[in-house]
Amino acid sequence: MKTINNELRDKIIFAAQLVSISLIWLLVIGIIFWISNLIYLSVDLKDSPGISIGISLVAIPVFITLASILTYVFVGFHREKKKHLNTDSGN
Amino acid sequence: MPKWAMAIDLDKCTGCGDCMAACKLENNVAIVDAEQAADDRVMLWMDMMTIYEGEYPNIKLKRIPKPCFHCDNPPCIKVCPVHATYKNEEGLVAQIYNRCIGCRYCMAACPYTAKVFNWYEPEWADEFKTCMNPDVSLRMKGVVEKCSFCAHRLQKVKENARADDREISDGEYSPACADSCPAEAIFFGDLENKESKVFKLSNSPRAFRELEDLGTIPKVFYLSEKE
Amino acid sequence: MNEETKNTVDIDEALYRPIYETGKSFYFAVGFLLFIIGFTLVVYIRQVYYGLGVTGMNQPVTWGFYIVNFVFFVGISHAGTLISAILRLSKAEWRRPITRMAEVITAIVLAIGGLHPIIDLGRPDRVLNIFTAGRLQSPLLWDVTSITAYFTASTVYLYLPMIPDIAKLRDRGGKMVWFYEFLSWGWHGTEHQKKVLSRAINILMVMVIPIAISVHTVISYIFSMTLQPGWHSTIFGPYFVVGAIFSGIAALMIVMISFRKYFHLENYLKLVHFRHLGTLLLIMSLLWFYFTFSEYLTGVFGAEPHEMDVIFYKFTGTYAIFFWGMVVCNFLIPVVILAFKKFKTIPGILIASISVVIGMWLERLNIVIPSLANPRMGLDMGMYTPSFTEWTLFIGGLAVFVLGFLVFSKFFPIISIWEIEEGRKESVKEVEKRVTSYLPDPANSVE
Amino acid sequence: MEIQRRDFLKLLGGASGAIALGLYGCRNSIDVPERLIELAKRGPGIESWKNTICGQCPAGCGVSVRMIDGIPVYIKGNPNYPVNRGGMCPSGHSALEMLFNPDRIKNPQKRIGVEGSRKWEKISWDNSLKIVSDKMKELRNSGLAHQVAFLNGNAQNGLMDKHFAQFMNAYGSPNYYSFPSIKNQTVPYNLLQGVEQIPAYDLLNAKYILSFGSNFLEEGYSPIYYTKIYSQLRDQSVERRTRLVQIDSRMSLTAANADRWVPIKPGTYAALALGVAYVLIREELYNKNFVQTSTFGFNDWTDSRGKSHIGFMKNVINNYYPEEVSKITGVPAETILQIARDLGNNKPSVVLGGQGAEDNTNGTFTQMAIYSLNALLGNIEKEGGVYFVDVPPLAELPSIVYDEAARSGLEKTKVAESNDYTYPLADFSFDAFTKNILNDKPYPVSVLFIYKGNPLFQTLNHHEFAEALKKIPLVVSFDSCINETSEYADLILPDHTSLEKWDAFSNVPSVGFTHVGIQQPVINPLYDTKNTADVILKLSSMIGQSVANALPFDTYEKEIRFSVEKLYTSGEGAIVTEGVKGAWLEYLQQRGWQIGRYNSFDEFWKLITENGGWWNPIRKQKKVEDLFKTSSGKFEFYSKNLEEAINNVVRKAGGESSENMKKVLQALNIHTEGDAVFLPHYEVVSIEENMPLYLVTYNLLTNRDGNSSNQPMMQELFGYTVHEHWNTWAEINPVTAKANGISDKNLIWVESPLGSIKVTARVNPGIMPGVVSVPFGMGHTSYGRYAKGIGSNPVSLMKNKYDKLNGIPALQATKVKISLAN
Structure with a gap:
């Protein structure tokens, strides 16, 4: 009984972690959408689009990198954990 | 496309202040109470600058009416975060009151301090609400506003011209201040029209613009005999 | 292995204590702060209801406390991530007890600072217009973007190095294990995990420094992108960054000294840490003075009339007391205290730090107000006196800062335990090896 | 929308x-x-425009009102109206705020509390008129008709003035007064030239204009008329244009626009004018021909009795040496020389005198001295000089058939007639009026009508007038808002505002042509108010047949039509129309053409109401005797009129003797002796108090006479020149400021022996050291939500001093001190 509970709890926590990671990606994608909308606006209104494109060239990669690092860490930890568990069961 | 501009003849201007009153009345500019006025929150689309020159008793006093200069290269629109102020194709720098978020960046960026802010919701006595100019929308608290060169008048003039199927003639469109000036010191017209009074005045040797070195290219010319 | 863990736990018990032991005074403090914050909220709602008229801002002085505090808070936030990144990168071993606090400051203060432009809006209800109709060409939106990026980066940078500590808390059991388990992301301290983490931290470290510098540069752009005298200056970018680091270090030391006192961390935060940071503060003070000097020198030398108006106004006008106060607080006091070893005690450093924080706030005031108060075009000079609302919101901002720190200290260790541990275990050896590698080889010296 | x-x-x-x-x-x-x-x-939203005459101040500009669906929304100058030719002043724009003022009196009010208690009760028009007419009938029947007095506070030339006078005459009271009386201001011209009119100045043709304190762009009778002229003058390039030199203690709007501002000590204008005359005479720059043929008293002369008298020349040469004048006036002798030479060498040159010179205890002599410069230059009725315009051919009101009651009433002396030796030349002296009411001399006043005007705010020593009002059993006020004065009234019969009423104005003083403006309602009355003229018509019919016969009109509008019909029949002038220039009109008329050809009076009436008025720019050729209506038929440097008037007073004082003469001269505040008394001369202004600074007050375009204070826009724009809004300020020179430890925008106390006011100090070089100027218009204790308690009233600091000859208040004869307020 208790083991099932534990398993369930682990699953819920893992799901929550997944959700949080995807939320971060959502944020990043949102920001990218927002910025491209603004670029579209500035092009449409002929309102010095160069500046907005320049800013976005810097901003977007930064957000993507940040999200990638988080994902990298998350994935890295969990791959290791699986291995760890596998070796545990092997023992 | 016409390019609307104003020329103010400082040699003729007496500084009577009529333009300020005409402007307030025409554009439904809010009138603040005494307390707000003491806090320097008076809203004037048309302001009056006072400059003393010389040593007593040989003083020269200059009074200079100051509307929005409707710069060709306006510093205010560059900093607006929401497209609430922009330059239209006829060169008028316009405000969109309903979009303004009230960050007042444009006010800080304007070298001519031409913009004013609604610190509170503008209020009028009920009686005064009856005689508002229906052509000009009222502003709400928390937005920036400024001289529009009475763009609502342009709208009307355009409609009339279109109805008669003709061009707008010189002097037909004229903001309230130019219209009412008792010294006939304010001229208004189209810079692209080489026949217009304003075009001629803008090329007069007496003409100058405020803070020309900033490169804002104001469309309000001042005329003054250099003594 | 188990035994060993237990042993270390005992050693660093002092760092866990604040999390598990909560005194009455803590609840009292939190209650008090919440009261202030609640009151601030009421005052803010009143401002939204009546309009910005309740502030002291007026016709030429259209920006006041809110923008001053915005720049100030964002400046303070530089303490953290930037310093911690620099120290980590330079492998300064004395960084170990400092980095966490520095990073926390960044995250909290940046959140407060980032809110200020919204507080400053005349129509906060329309703030979403920047999404639907924004102009990325406006320096204000550069700010929004860069602050968002910096906030994200610094939160990540705070979080990643904290994972091992969170795992420790999870392993200790007790309160909210599920919470720590969720946050620990399955950290078990395996070699691979360590490698992943340290690689991530290394990337972040390198990334965070340019972001931090760019953020404050961008803040300075708000001013320097306009044509106004006193603002329109290319030196503003680095000047703001230097000022930010300067005030950040000072704020960091104030925080460190307070925690040292209240959580009895004398064992971890030793005088030597403060002395090192103090030296850094001294350097920044001199640097700050150099920048201030060059900023005014170019103005005075060019003697452009409007520029001179503003400079004279700063030197002799209504706000002259704040200008000279700034010079005293930012230069005279810290230099005198920090240059002499005799004064470089903890109380001395505290005084210097407080003076610097006040001085830097005055500096922001001196940048924002006098330029606005001196319109060109022969208009009257403006006068700005902050209203009750603005003071309340300022104090409210400080209260949020303190509350944030208190709450953080209740959930996470404010000194990085695993880094201390690592330091204890490995760094002596590692430093020895590193130092040896710097030294000339004996064989080479012979040749 | x-x-x-x-x-x-x-x-x-x-x-x-x-x-x-x-x-x-x-x-x-x-x-x-x-x-x-x-x-x-x-x-x-149908747009329409209607032309009328602005009622914001007595300047009488023509205005066009823009209406959307019949509601006025904008107001601007009537481009056809020749006085202002489309121009306007700021206060004109706020006429709408007067019309829609939330503090207007909406129906007749009867006071129920004590005087000044601000407790009122609504009363119907019928009842209120019954109260008034009953009282008037009762007084008339008991032979006390003269106890009714009427104060017309609207100093506007027009039909209303005649209408009230007719009513009072037919009723039988000699006590009809209009104030501030224009006739008081014409005294100097009357003394020198025998003309009871304010002169007009032909600035357009002058090459050099020297103005002694005449702030004609701001405080003149018609500032906009002169602004238009000024603007025309400035069409020329700097080298060729007319030079304007302004002499004033403060840098007024006119001084600011002048080519040169010459600061002068208040009250010493006469000395400067005569110093200029000295140079003109010494350097022989005056018009010898004119002086010889058309003036009297320039050289020494001998009268019929063989007594020799000194002439203007000798008096000037003996007493006004520029160095001496410089000591008195504070104007460097060099400057005096320069001004005089410029004046003499740039003919035609014209000299103006105005408020600054006039509003002092020596005003009459000062204005005489200034005006005599025009005679020296031969400027009378010359191009680029001074002239007097013709009276428009309006119909006179029907002649009155006096009944017994009227006749006996009119025989009585006027209440305002001074019973000591003072004010021998005044048309109306407020000082004497107040004192006599308080002393019941020569008889008590039982009923007082006050039409517009606000003596309790505008006049010196108004506390005394408040006491006088308390004494009068029935005070009836005709005004649109409750002000300081109407708070003391027993009945308020609310008047229309200018945009709701009919009226006709003619010949605004100092405007250079004959004109008539028609004021007409642009909107139906908003409230239960009545045009006071109509109320008077109603009253006259209620009082009795003989009074009613004098005003045989149903409505005031019909009276105007009656009056204007003569314009039509006279065939002179033309209705103002677009594009009609004076020169063209003149050209046509010289060839026997008439520009205005109207088929019927109805057509004429329709056009005159549509366009706003009638004008006649062509002056009739004047004969010499029409020009100089003095006893000598010449311009009199030595004023025989003045001699006559003073001798009259001396006779009243008990016969001609040098002792009596001395007594009278003392009472009249004249310190000079001998012939110089009757010549233009400088009279020292005696100021008793030992204070360091002169207090000078002035009117602003944004608030003429203090009547615009209930209009928020005008309150806000009040001090637009110095960015003082909703506030009174005091201008002081940096030198004065430094000496008193005051810096710009400090709050200061301005203190006189009569009290003190707290104002904001504005330090600027546009004022003479030793002078502090405070604008008039604010500091109301009543007059609605926008006026009450805002700013301060400088008049409350001023001592009760007048020019004892013509009764004009001496607004510059008070000294004050200033100090920092906390």
Whole structure:
């Protein structure tokens, strides 16, 4: 009984972690959408689009990198954990 | 496309202040109470600058009416975060009151301090609400506003011209201040029209613009005999 | 292995204590702060209801406390991530007890600072217009973007190095294990995990420094992108960054000294840490003075009339007391205290730090107000006196800062335990090896 | 609204005029949204314009009112009206705020509390008029008709003045006064030239204009008329244009626009004028021909009795050596020389005298001295000089058939007649009026009508007048808002505002041509108010047949038509129309043409109301005797009129003797002796108090006479020149400021022996050291929500001093000290 509970709890926590990671990606994608909308606006209104494109060239990669690092860490930890568990069961 | 501009003849201007009153009345500019006025929150689309020159008793006093200069290269629109102020194709720098978020960046960026802010919701006595100019929308608290060169008048003039199927003639469109000036010191017209009074005045040797070195290219010319 | 863990736990018990032991005074403090914050909220709602008229801002002085505090808070936030990144990168071993606090400051203060432009809006209800109709060409939106990026980066940078500590808390059991388990992301301290983490931290470290510098540069752009005298200056970018680091270090030391006192961390935060940071503060003070000097020198030398108006106004006008106060607080006091070893005690450093924080706030005031108060075009000079609302919101901002720190200290260790541990275990050896590698080889010296 | 309208236009093909047509016609062909149809049905907001005369101040500018669906929304100058030719001053724009003022009196009010208690009760027009007419009938029947007095506080030339005078005459009271009386201001011209009129100045043709304190662009009788002229003068390039030199203690609006400002100590203008005369005479720059043929008293002369008298020349040469004048006035001798030479060498040159010179205890002599410069230059009735305009050919009101009661009443002396030796030349002296009411001399006043005006705010020593008002059993006020004075009234019979009423104005003083302006309602009365003229008509019919016969009109509008009909029949002048220039009109008339050809009076009336007025720019050729109506038939440097008047007083004082003469001269504040008394001369202003600074007050364009204080826009724009809004300020020179430890924008106390006011100090070099100037207009204790308690009233600091000859208040004869307020 208790083991099932534990398993369930682990699953819920893992799901929550997944959700949080995807939320971060959502944020990043949102920001990218927002910025491209603004670029579209500035092009449409002929309102010095160069500046907005320049800013976005810097901003977007930064957000993507940040999200990638988080994902990298998350994935890295969990791959290791699986291995760890596998070796545990092997023992 | 016409390019609307104003020329103010400082040699003729007496500084009577009529333009300020005409402007307030025409554009439904809010009138603040005494307390707000003491806090320097008076809203004037048309302001009056006072400059003393010389040593007593040989003083020269200059009074200079100051509307929005409707710069060709306006510093205010560059900093607006929401497209609430922009330059239209006829060169008028316009405000969109309903979009303004009230960050007042444009006010800080304007070298001519031409913009004013609604610190509170503008209020009028009920009686005064009856005689508002229906052509000009009222502003709400928390937005920036400024001289529009009475763009609502342009709208009307355009409609009339279109109805008669003709061009707008010189002097037909004229903001309230130019219209009412008792010294006939304010001229208004189209810079692209080489026949217009304003075009001629803008090329007069007496003409100058405020803070020309900033490169804002104001469309309000001042005329003054250099003594 | 188990035994060993237990042993270390005992050693660093002092760092866990604040999390598990909560005194009455803590609840009292939190209650008090919440009261202030609640009151601030009421005052803010009143401002939204009546309009910005309740502030002291007026016709030429259209920006006041809110923008001053915005720049100030964002400046303070530089303490953290930037310093911690620099120290980590330079492998300064004395960084170990400092980095966490520095990073926390960044995250909290940046959140407060980032809110200020919204507080400053005349129509906060329309703030979403920047999404639907924004102009990325406006320096204000550069700010929004860069602050968002910096906030994200610094939160990540705070979080990643904290994972091992969170795992420790999870392993200790007790309160909210599920919470720590969720946050620990399955950290078990395996070699691979360590490698992943340290690689991530290394990337972040390198990334965070340019972001931090760019953020404050961008803040300075708000001013320097306009044509106004006193603002329109290319030196503003680095000047703001230097000022930010300067005030950040000072704020960091104030925080460190307070925690040292209240959580009895004398064992971890030793005088030597403060002395090192103090030296850094001294350097920044001199640097700050150099920048201030060059900023005014170019103005005075060019003697452009409007520029001179503003400079004279700063030197002799209504706000002259704040200008000279700034010079005293930012230069005279810290230099005198920090240059002499005799004064470089903890109380001395505290005084210097407080003076610097006040001085830097005055500096922001001196940048924002006098330029606005001196319109060109022969208009009257403006006068700005902050209203009750603005003071309340300022104090409210400080209260949020303190509350944030208190709450953080209740959930996470404010000194990085695993880094201390690592330091204890490995760094002596590692430093020895590193130092040896710097030294000339004996064989080479012979040749 | 705007956008919707535009959308609709787009749908209809864009023509404004098509709205009404398209409304129903297009419905089938184009799918117009229901909402827009509704909007269009409600009416597009029909715009119309109506011309009338501005009532904000006595300057009488023609205005055009823009109305949307019959509601006035904007007001601007009437471009056809020759006085202001489309120009306007700031206060004109706020006429709408007067019309829609929330503090207007909405129906007749009867006071129920004590005087000044601000407790009122609504009363019907019938009842209130009954109270008044009963009282008047009762007084008339008991032979006390003269106890009714009427104060017309609207100093405007026009039919209303005649209307009230007619009523009072027919009723039988000699006590009809208008104040501030223009006739008081014409005294100097009367003394020198025998003309009871304010002169007009031909500035357009002058090459050099020297103005002694005449702030004609701001405080003059018609500032906008002169602004237009100023603007025309400035069409020329700097080298060729007319030079304007302004002598004033402070840098007034006129001084600011002048080519040169010459600061002068208050009250010493006469000395400067005569110093200029000295140079003109010494350097022989005066017009010898004119002086010889057309003036009297220039050289020494001998009278019929063989007594020799000194002349103007000798008096000037002996007493006004520029170095001496410089000591008195504070103007460097060099400057005096320069001004005089410029004046003499740049003919035609013209000299103006105004408020600054006039408003002092020596005003009459000062104005005489200034005006005599025009005679020296031979400027009278010359191009680029001074002239007097003709009276318009308006019909006189029917002659009165006096009954017994009227006759006996009119024989009584006037209440305002001074019973000591003072004010021998005054048309109306407020000082004497107040004192006599308080002393019941020569008889008590039982009923007082006050039409407009606000003596309790505007006049010196108004506390005394408040006491006088308390003494009068029935005070009836005709005004649109409750002000300081009407708070003391027993009945308030609310008047229309200027945009709701009929009136006719003629010949604004100092405007250079004959003109008549028609004021007409642009909107129906908003409240239960009545035109005071109509109220007077009603009263006259209620009082009795003999009074009613003097004013045989149903309405005031009909009276105006009656009066104006003569303009039509006279065939002179023309209705103001677009593009009619004076020169063209003159050209036509010289050839026997008439510009205005109207088929009937109805057509004439229609046009005059549509266009706003009538004018005649052509002056009749004047004979010499019409020009100089003095006893000598010449311009009198030595004023025989003044000699006569003073001798009269001396006779009243008990016979001609040098002792009596001395007594009288002392009472009249004249310190000079001998012939110089009757010559233009400088009279020292005696100021008793030992204070360091002169207090000078002035009116602003944003608030003439303090009557615009209930209009928020004018309160806000009040001090637009120094950015003082809703506030009174004091201007001081940096030297004065430094000496008193005051810096710009400090709050300061201005203190006189009579009290003190707290104002904001504005330090600027546009004022003489030793002078502090405070604008007049604020500091109301009543007059509605926008006026009450805002700013301060400088008049409250001023001592009760007048020019004892013509009764003009001495507004510059008080000294004050200033100190920092906390």
